Amino acid sequence: MNMILNEEQRLLKETAHGFLQSHAPVAAMRKLRDDRDTLGYSAELWRQLVELGIASIVLPEEYGGLDFGFLGLGAVLEEMGRNLTASPLFSSVVLGASALELGGSEQQRQEIFPQLVEGKLSLALAIDEQQHHQPLATAVKLQIEGDALRITGSKVFVQDGHSADKLLVVTRSSGKPGDRQGISLVLVDRETAGIEVTRTHMMDGRNAAKITFNDVEITPEQLVGPINQGMDILQPVLDRGAICMAAEMLGGIQEVFDRTIEYLKEREQFDVKIGSFQALQHRAAIMYCKIEQCRSAVLDALAALDNHSTDVSLKASQAKALVNDCYILVSNEAVQMHGGMGITDELDIGLYLKRARVSVQIMGDSLYHRDRYASLLGY
The missing domain is CATH 1.10.540.10 (Acyl-CoA dehydrogenase/oxidase, N-terminal domain)
Incomplete structure (x- = not known):
């Protein structure tokens, strides 16, 4: 590790x-x-x-x-x-x-x-089609007619989808939603005829888009990997995404914690620094321990990617689930410790609170990754 x-x-x-x-x-x-x-x-x-x-x-x-x-x-x-x-x-x-x-x-x-x-x-990866991250639920259809391929359906929450020059689209070329087999990846220009892009203004300021494919015609050369075997490519990509998103979230968590500790050292009530209150010290100690746990998990997962470890998927789900929970905890505690102004737009703490809520959903929330972690272990 x-x-x-x-x-x-x-x-x-x-x-x-x-x-x-x-x-x-x-x-x-x-x-x-x-x-x-x-x-x-x-x-x-x-x-x-x-x-x-x-x-x-x-x-x-x-x-x-x-x-x-x-x-x-x-x-x-x-x-x-x-x-x-x-x-x-x-x-x-x-x-x-x-x-x-x-x-x-x-x-x-x-x-x-x-x-x-x-x-x-x-580039942008168009994968999700509903509120929650469920790659196997892909239903956007890739219809194959000889050498002609057509994409029909919609994707949501596409990161930077409104500005990307090219889109990597996760499609279903056979089977039904929920099947692992039958998923194919294709590479298309965002300006291709039949593609409609609607930007989504997320509450945390992050860039996303809804993308609709109206019978978009592509060629076999635009396939990324073998047809119907896209999950073999996609799963390692999603592992990388979950781990790297966890790393980004870890930075936000640390910043919120640092700002909150500084506030506890400065804010006075009853002529004393509120950081001297034992209850707040205990809550800060819990946050600190959770953050260090997350740091270890994220570094371990990043190293697993560099070392091409066989348990990358396990470490990805472990890191993302831990960081998801920690960002929610720390941002909630930060708002409470800052008092009423913690939630206001004037104070930056509220921005991190919003970023936490959106980031948790990117590449899978805690429920998704706990279930995936258990499944990978055979439960």
Whole structure:
């Protein structure tokens, strides 16, 4: 188990921390939200992150990537979570690039990866079709008529779906919703005729979209991996997504905790610091222990990805379930300890509370991952 980062990973984390504190504070996310920015993130900030090599951290070297590993990427995502940073890193690199790396053709990788490295192209994975994350429930139909393929149906909660240049769409080419077999992945341009994109303004300012496919025609060359065997590609992608989202959430949790502790040291009632109240000290101690538990689980899961461990799926569900619960706990406690103003939009704590609620649903909530964890162990 990797309990600490090595020197290079710590340096990357410190670099990301300093850069994001200066160029992407929470105030930047507020402005994007209040302005109803059409892109949903700062193109200039993304360009700067690309120049720092952030977009290429886990991409293979043969396509211009750094192949630095997921522990390094997780460190960056944690800092982004601290600042509620808006960027296409998660959707384009963690989800989109992973799908192409694990299942795409050589032509697809050669065409897309260099553009990702240069920040000239963005991706989005269209998977969910209902309120909760249930990949096997995929019903969007991929109809096969000789060499002609057509997509029909709708996807919801597509991360950065309104701005992505290309969409990786999870479809059902055979069987019925709930079957593992019969799922296929396809790569389509967002501007393809028949695709309707409706942006969803999430309460936490995160970018998402509803995407409807109206008899969209594609070619066999746009398939990602073998037809009907998409889950073999998709499951490792979802594991990466769950672990990396847990890393981002861990950053938000730590920031909320740090701000709350500082407030307890400053706020006075009855002429004493409220941090001296034993009941609040006990609650803070519980939060601290939960956060350290989550940190261990996230680092262990990220290391499992780098080491190509056979139990990545177990560690992914463990990390996501723990972090889901912890973010809810810490954000709730932070609001209570800040008093009535904790929930107001004026105070940043309320923003993290909203981010917690949305992030919990991305890549599966705690119920989903506890059930999956038990199933993987044979229960």
